[in-house]
Amino acid sequence: DVKVTQSSRYLVKRTGEKVFLECVQDMDHENMFWYRQDPGLGLRLIYFSYDVKMKEKGDIPEGYSVSREKKERFSLILESASTNQTSMYLCASSLFPETLQETQYFGPGTRLLVL
Amino acid sequence: SQQGEEDPQALSIQEGENATMNCSYKTSINNLQWYRQNSGRGLVHLILIRSNEREKHSGRLRVTLDTSKKSSSLLITASRAADTASYFCAPVNMDTGRRALTFGSGTRLQVQP
Numbered sequence: 001d002v003k004v005t006q007s008s009r010y011l012v013k014r015t016g017e018k019v020f021l022e023c024v025q026d027m028d029h030e031n032m033f034w035y036r037q038d039p040g041l042g043l044r045l046i047y048f049s050y051d052v053k054m055k056e057k058g059d060i061p062e063g064y065s066v067s068r069e070k071k072e073r074f075s076l077i078l079e080s081a082s083t084n085q086t087s088m089y090l091c092a093s094s095l096f097p098e099t100l101q102e103t104q105y106f107g108p109g110t111r112l113l114v115l
Numbered sequence: 116s117q118q119g120e121e122d123p124q125a126l127s128i129q130e131g132e133n134a135t136m137n138c139s140y141k142t143s144i145n146n147l148q149w150y151r152q153n154s155g156r157g158l159v160h161l162i163l164i165r166s167n168e169r170e171k172h173s174g175r176l177r178v179t180l181d182t183s184k185k186s187s188s189l190l191i192t193a194s195r196a197a198d199t200a201s202y203f204c205a206p207v208n209m210d211t212g213r214r215a216l217t218f219g220s221g222t223r224l225q226v227q228p
Contacts, residue, residue: 004157033215042118043158043203043218050214058215090157103148104216106157 003027004107006091011112019078021110023091032074033092033104034058034066043090049074081114088112118217119147119187119204127225134191136222138204147180147187148205148216158203158218161189196228 007022023032033048035058045058049068063085067075074093078085091107119138128134138147146165150158164171164180164187171178177190187206191198201221 031214035218040220042220045215045217048215056214088155092157103160103163104150104158106159108157109155111155 004091004093004105006089006107006110008110009108011110013078013081013112013114015082015114017078017081017114019081019112019114021076021078021089021091021112023074023076023093023107024072025074025093025105026072027093027095027105028071029093029095029105030071031094031096032068033094034064034074034076035090035092036060037088037090037109046076083114086112086114119206119219121202121204121219121222123222124220125223125225127227128194130194130196130226130228132194134194134198134224134226136189136202136224138187138189138206138219140185140187140204140206142185142206142208142211144182144185144206145209146207147178148207149176149178149187149189150203150205150218152201152203152221154200161202191224194224194226196226198224199226200224 004025034046035043037043047066049055065077089110092104094104119140122137148163149161152158175192180187203218203221205216
């Protein structure tokens with residue numbers, strides 16, 4: 001079974017802090033994704049990566065950056081956390097980018113509160 | 116936009132009843148995927164239906180696809196309290212070059228014991 005793990009289930013940070021959210025997958029997947037989920041807005045794609053050191057902006061990349069130094073690990077970085085980044089953050093992975101004919105596997109999510 | 120729109124936004128039924136939720140989309144598609152999300156958790160893939168398929172079954176799940184109407188439905192038969200979750204559709208159009216799925220706001224299903 002594919003397993004996607006996220007470093008924290010709950011996180012409380014202060015405005016202006018630098019925040020790291022870590023995601024690890026154990027199935028050698030090429031693609032990894034970061035989404036945020038807010039009530040009424042569904043899931044919105046922040047960034048994704050289709051290979052080590054490769055990244056592409058999603059729909060709402062502003063205020064975020066990512067890092068993929070190893071295939072199994074994809075980090076989301078909030079350079080200077082703001083209260084409007086309070087959200088549920090979901091990491092996902094999938095095997096092939098080109099076809100989208102296959103499953104995305106999601107982690108359990110990190111609920112981030114920025115005070 | 117490739118995003119699917121789920122309807123209704125919320126649905127409450129009794130255990131044992133069937134639950135039907137719908138997804139509408141605007142562009143042509145190659146496939147459409149359904150996911151479930153239990154409260155406070157990640158999404159779990161349920162089923163994928165390709166554009167040349169009209170119906171697909173998986174256990175108590177039945178998915179239909181009508182490409183002429185640009186809609187899909189997910190039927191859960193004999194629902195259980197454990198089916199309480201949010202359900203999302205993700206239509207896929209590979210011609211857009213987009214490499215990620217697009218999700219809407221989902222249907223929140225509450226199954227009363």
